[in-house]
Amino acid sequence: EAQVTQNPRYLITVTGKKLTVTCSQNMNHEYMSWYRQDPGLGLRQIYYSMNVEVTDKGDVPEGYKVSRKEKRNFPLILESPSPNQTSLYFCASSLVGQGTQPQHFGDGTRLSIL
């Protein structure tokens, strides 16, 4: 089944403790992206990647890192999490090509930073 898988789905942790949220897709998509969703602010893009070893900042990249060493994986790294990073996070992927391609989203990761 074609899917985008995020782990963990839920995490409660403390300020400053490094964490990684993994994202994996099995559709051979070139494009992958991370969004965060906060009440009243909608979904906002954090980082995106057009292909392996190619990453770029989205609208709210501060406090986050990403890497794209393999096509299928796009982990989101919080080196020193802070309470303002408490949010619902979504990973997405799509093909890149002529015209437009729909994005496929994971089920989300709810992070609570205390």
Next chain:
Amino acid sequence: DAKTTQPPSMDCAEGRAANLPCNHSTISGNEYVYWYRQIHSQGPQYIIHGLKNNETNEMASLIITEDRKSSTLILPHATLRDTAVYYCIVVQGAQKLVFGQGTRLTINP
């Protein structure tokens, strides 16, 4: 990317057609209209997209006006499972999606 305007909420009776409007008066010639929906706090789900022609798939129909300044998403026979927030997004290349507040559609039994 062009901005979109959607009503914040709508209600529809189960079994009836749900018609969700979207205004995108500043859309440019190479921008597509995309619709996604989000059920509770699940990941957004792609529904349909179009450039200028009307489109239909197994989930919905998309009607785009001739001047492309507005569109309507039609769910032909709404069910309770269609209760969700529906997002209309105008984008040139589908990679950067800018989500607004969407329309909260409630299907009533």
